[in-house]
Amino acid sequence: MDRVEVSISDGKLSGIVQKGVYGNRFVAFRGIPYAKPPIGELRFKDPVPPKPWSGTRDASKYGNVAVQMDFIKQEIIGDEDCLYLNVFTNDINPSKKRAVMVSIHAGGFYMGSGNASFYGPDYIVQKDVVLVTLNYRLGVLGFLNLYDKVATGNQGLKDLIMALTWVQKNISKFGGDSENVTIFGESAGGALTHYLTLSPLSEGLFHKAISQSASVTCPWAFTEPGPSSTNKGFLLAKILGKATEDPKIAYEFLKTIDARKLIETERKNLLTEAERRQILFTCSPTLDHESPNPVFPVDLETLIHRGVKVPYLIGFNSSEGTFNLKSELFGHPKITKEDLSKINADFKMAVLPRVVATLPKIPITLSELRFYYFGDKAISEETLLEYADFLSDEFAIRGIMQTADIQMNNDNSEKTYLYQFSYESPTSLLRNIINNDLPGVSHGEELCYLFYPEIIKELGLSLPASDSEDYKMMKCLTQMWTDFAKTGNPTPSITDLTPIKWTPLKHGGNVFDYLNIDSKPQMKTFRKGEERWDWENARKKL
Structure with a gap:
């Protein structure tokens, strides 16, 4: 040695x-x-x-x-x-x-x-x-x-x-x-x-x-x-x-x-x-x-x-909330059919106390919030994706976008980069650990493309092959994260690995420019007041 x-x-x-x-x-x-x-x-x-x-x-x-x-x-x-x-x-x-x-x-x-x-x-x-x-x-x-x-x-x-x-x-x-x-x-x-x-x-x-x-x-x-x-x-x-x-x-x-x-x-x-x-x-x-x-x-x-x-880089995965529904290994009980039935009977059970306390300021009621995600449907195994959307917004996306909004309105907006990680892979390590069969990319999945998790040996899972899409995503994500660390810009040059220019937030605008990170990355926009997690405007959409 x-x-x-x-x-x-x-x-x-x-x-x-x-x-x-x-x-x-x-x-x-x-x-x-x-x-x-x-x-x-x-x-x-x-x-x-x-x-x-x-x-x-x-x-x-x-x-x-x-x-x-x-x-x-x-x-x-x-x-x-x-x-x-x-x-x-x-x-x-x-x-x-x-x-x-x-x-x-x-x-x-x-x-x-x-x-x-x-x-x-x-x-x-x-x-x-x-x-x-x-x-x-x-x-x-x-x-x-x-x-x-x-x-x-x-x-x-x-x-x-x-x-x-x-x-x-x-x-x-x-x-x-x-x-x-x-x-x-x-x-x-x-x-x-x-x-x-x-x-x-x-x-x-x-x-x-x-x-x-x-x-x-x-x-x-x-x-x-x-x-x-x-x-x-x-x-x-x-x-x-x-x-x-x-x-x-x-x-x-x-x-x-x-x-x-x-x-x-x-x-x-x-x-x-x-x-x-x-x-x-x-x-x-x-x-x-x-x-x-x-x-x-x-x-x-x-x-x-x-x-x-x-300089700040911030973002979220496309379906954060599926982790909450499937994460029993992490010390939290898996959501069962019986749980869904109880939540259907009392939606307040699904809403964090701190979130309940803020609803009057938005303003929106619990019943309106429920209708916003589920309409007239029951909360059940048939509406798990709607439930995952609600959890994504409650736990992660609303808070992250609030931070992005603050950044967009301060002097450092043009050094702030926003992303959504949407690369969905059946061989994702976390997807396999928590037996996640729901579509979208759950909380934590991107970590397996930044770090080598030795736990894969214990679980009998294999390393991404060097000609696989997973390997390509690992190379792409580590390139952008390390380029940002070196220069403050995640895409200082256009290459095969980073084929698109990731542009930062614009000061004081009505849209959030973000990079959708997928097999083919694309710059896209979220529009203020029009996105699903924007509860402040939910009543207009009901």
Whole structure:
């Protein structure tokens, strides 16, 4: 095994040269600590810089993943000591410093890692960039907010800021350009990416951003402050045997509980069956005004409307909601015939509480909203596609298009690129994992064309053949994403791989220009007030 050594600010690292799945070679440095283990007194606290080491640290293996429920085995895995990142490049000493891409993994703020199970570097690293993948604290360990200085929330977000600080300090040692860093992620990773573009704490730590299938304005991406009776931290303490409304008592108690027990109790007991069926999450980013160093120093609405000030690429898949209907493997029950019958009898069961609260402002009633998607038809197996459309709009598209609209009306509109990913393939990895037989491209499917998911070995699935349409899409998507990272433009030149010019949003217009990403990509437009997800104009169409 060939070894490569680098010296960074904390000590020496020994990485390995590896052969990629398509034969290309790259250098991998894995399991690099970017913060001290967040254990003991550091649990629920902001991350602190890592301790330097003496000698040479083996960087051939991934570090621990964050404590979480394994979605396939349905058992608790991982370790509280989880703040590690990985660096990949195909040339450690390039003649010119390379663009850096920092991947923020998906998983609803409660699962996932930067490891190769889903985020193998083999595809992206071929495109002459330095790729960084990482872990951050998940669930209650990453997002506990007791609205008191003992636990102020957003620990997982601050982990990401610490990782980006590490990148600024050290990435040049791997041939990376600290002045050209792109952050990107899908789902919760896309929302976290958007959060980082809004927070003053992360200003200057990156220069471009990509949010896939999510933004801060999606209704699941943020937890509003509420009474202690509904605060997940106090509820967790109560379930584990300490009923209190005193944040200091709850904090001291939760600090004593084994990390795996905390996460297991959170996953099994903090959501009602109805909340599970609505794909709600127990913990997510919150306002952290009690922190001396808040991620959000002012209210979120103000930050959102300031817009993203760096070049920004954002979009969604053609049928996001089919994932919600089929995603039982990810810890949420599959929608059954009986569920559909209950939702048919009471449509409110299908609508997120945060969305219900906003309907009067739109204005539209629940019954009008139901009629808008289903007409006079019953909600049943015969109307699953209509239901998937509703879920797509509720969970993803409305929020994403709200963000695109804000971008179109701020000074950075002409550096914002919008897409819809419509490439439908029967051999899509995620389609096969969740046994999705519905048409359209579900939430998460595009990830398999950006990253090599090692999980395909366990599932007995095969790699896209080099003459297949899937392989061509992998080459196309990695080209556009890495070109954007290098230049701020996803199609700087017209080539066989990128045969069309992707134009950005136009400032203040009535149409959203977007790239429809398919076997034959095309520029298209969404018209304000005329699209399905535009509930503000739904009454006109009823």
